[in-house]
Amino acid sequence: MxxxxxxxxxxxxxxxxxxxxxxxxxxxxxxxxxxxxxxxxxxxxxxxxxxxxxxxxxxxxxxxxxxxxxxxxxxxxxxxxxxxxxxxxxxxxxxxxxxxxxxxxxxxxxxxxxxxxxxxxxxxxxxxxxxxxxxxxxxxxxxxxxxxxxxxxxxxxxxxxxxxxxxxxxxxxxxxxxxxxxxxxxxxxxxxxxxxxxxxxxxxxxxxxxxxxxxxxxxxxxxxxxxxxxxxxxxxxxxxxxxxxxxxxxxxxxxxxxxxDVVGVNSKINFTALLVNPLSPTFYYIGIKSVYLNDVKLPIHPSVWSIDELGNGGTIIDSGTTLTLLAAPAYREILAAFKRQVKLPSPAEPIQGFDLCVNISGTSRPSYPKLSFELVGGSVLRPPQGNYFIETSELVECLAMQPINQESGPSVIGNLMQQGFLFEFDRDRSRLGFSHHGCAIR
CATH class of the missing domain: 2.40.70.10 (Acid Proteases)
Structure with missing residues (x-):
């Protein structure tokens, strides 16, 4: 939140x-x-x-x-x-x-x-x-x-x-x-x-x-x-x-x-810096460098992810927000890329609050393009497709992202996108660790 x-x-x-x-x-x-x-x-x-x-x-x-x-x-x-x-x-x-x-x-x-x-x-x-x-x-x-x-x-x-x-x-x-x-x-x-x-x-x-x-x-x-x-x-x-x-x-x-619990996980854990925004000191900011769909880099300008001199923008990790919320320029590019590559039919009725939904009645295991975020420091967050396409009603799945509704607000990596990962907030070293291998042993 x-x-x-x-x-x-x-x-x-x-x-x-x-x-x-x-x-x-x-x-x-x-x-x-x-x-x-x-x-x-x-x-x-x-x-x-x-x-x-x-x-x-x-x-x-x-x-x-x-x-x-x-x-x-x-x-x-x-x-x-x-x-x-x-x-x-x-x-x-x-x-x-x-x-x-x-x-x-x-x-x-x-x-x-x-x-x-x-x-x-x-x-x-x-x-x-x-x-x-x-x-x-x-x-x-x-x-x-x-x-x-x-x-x-x-x-x-x-x-x-x-x-x-x-x-x-x-x-x-x-x-x-x-x-x-x-x-x-x-x-x-x-x-x-x-x-x-x-x-x-x-x-x-x-x-x-x-x-x-x-x-x-x-x-x-x-x-x-x-x-x-x-x-x-x-x-x-x-x-x-x-x-x-x-x-x-x-x-x-x-x-x-x-x-x-982290024995055997340390070698597989990735780290990225936790950034500091003096004007919003509450949040855990991370730096996004690029977004990829099926390993193709999307044309999103780096300034979309940066914190400006007024403390606006940036990207935070938030357990209290469920959907991933993105700055409008980034959201438009990601949405357009998914629409080009997802070939499943649309549902009979639009789903309120979502810009891309598909009817999956004709397939037992729908497959979606692979999404990944390249972070500051070179680590890459590769969420499984279930983290960004979710079932909103019977046989209907939707892209679990929305544009942020404040022009100056930060982008948000919500808790759905975080599913299946161990996230470690190391405040002394000001870094965020994440691993797709750290949860099973808990």
Whole structure:
């Protein structure tokens, strides 16, 4: 979910939360992800801008077609006693927030639908005089406090690009993880937003079904990966397995380094630099050099992929957006190339939201041109065709790409395009690793 409002096709992937111990000296948090079999065109949740004994966290990603949402969820246990809530896992925003209720008699609220601060003995709202509150909104964003409000609770407002908004109190809690050894791991002083007012399609609409909040995994200091990075290593990774398989393979989000799991994968992992955009510091930018279809380079000018002096453009990796969204000049070239080479008939009725759809009733295994992205540093991302042609209705498949709907917004590699790959976000080395061989052993 970008900090920009972007339209995308979503598939629900809740993440169940576990902590596991790999060795005596290396611990990790491993979170399972859940995925929905239902499709929805949805708004992405991008935030509007603008050591050897190190422990690690790991959890699986499992298919869950119960809510019909279209996002990846994390089951986070918050408070004392712990309250379990499902949060959208989002590399395109920083804030962790949950729906909160101030009710005294909560009989009208179903369990796990919201977080009840009154039911937690460890809930603590930050106050304006605290540095944590002042760091909540780095420049150029407005500070939520002024000198007359130093002893007031620290309020936050976090907007998304489509006008959606969450607001409430920036707070502190204890989060709890269940380990594979039937023990509990608790992390104290966890900062999050207790959202009492949430509005807009990104955080209340159909695409948000089943979610109780958002887990921001961005590069900012208040994100989940940044807060846990201080304890579990400044690195995280995930695998998003093919949700069309039955039974759906388990996927995982890992906070920290999981050395044992990448043995044998290191030689096959590719790296590209994570670029920095000072005007949009939340996002994980990568550099695209060229796009190929059946190994033929498409005539897309390199400037289409670059970040300009105003911080516009570029390309980001985002787990909270499902479709791949491209700058209009690039999208037009890719769409035209696919239309020239795909010879299957069109469906009887157009499919809303897609510019290229085909009727596959006459073939048992449709074949599409091979798409590849050449990245900065020389590595090449070659997604399988199921990552960019998806079934939208019975016997109809569509190109899972759209043009970005903001002229200045970044292009987005969405979670469908990421399926079947291990992606490793190495923040200390500022690089993104990816491998088509790293998920099967998880």
């Amino acid at each position: 970008l900090s920009l409002s972007l339209s995308s096709l979503s598939v629900l992937l809740p993440i169940l939360l576990y902590a596991a111990v790999a060795t005596a000296s290396v611990q990790f948090l491993k979170l399972p992800l859940l995925h929905s079999s239902q499709h929805h065109i949805q708004t992405s949740l991008s935030h509007y801008r603008h050591h050897r004994h190190r422990q690690n966290l790991k959890s699986p990603v499992i298919s869950g077609a119960f809510a019909g949402s279209g996002q990846y969820f994390v089951s986070l246990h918050i408070g004392s006693p712990p309250q379990a809530l499902l949060l959208v896992a989002d590399t395109g925003s920083d804030l962790i927030w949950v729906k909160c209720s101030a009710c005294r008699n909560c009989s009208l609220h179903s369990p796990r639908s919201t977080f009840f601060p009154r039911h937690s003995s460890s809930f603590y709202p930050h106050h304006c005089f605290q540095r944590t509150c002042r760091n909540l909104a780095p420049p150029p964003q407005p500070n939520p406090c002024n000198r007359t409000k130093l002893h007031s609770p620290c309020r936050y407002e976090y907007p998304y690009a489509d006008g959606s908004l969450t607001s409430g109190f920036f707070s502190q809690e204890i989060i709890t993880f269940n380990t594979t050894t039937s023990q509990q791991l608790q992390l104290k002083h966890f900062n999050f937003g207790c959202g009492f007012h949430n509005s807009g399609p990104s955080v209340t609409g159909e695409s948000f079904n089943g979610a109780n909040g958002v887990m921001g995994l961005g590069r900012g200091p208040i994100s989940f990966s940044s807060q846990l990075g201080r304890r579990f290593g400044n690195k995280f990774s995930y695998c998003l397995m093919d949700y069309t398989l039955s039974p759906t393979p388990t996927s995982f989000l890992v906070i920290g380094s999981e050395q044992n």
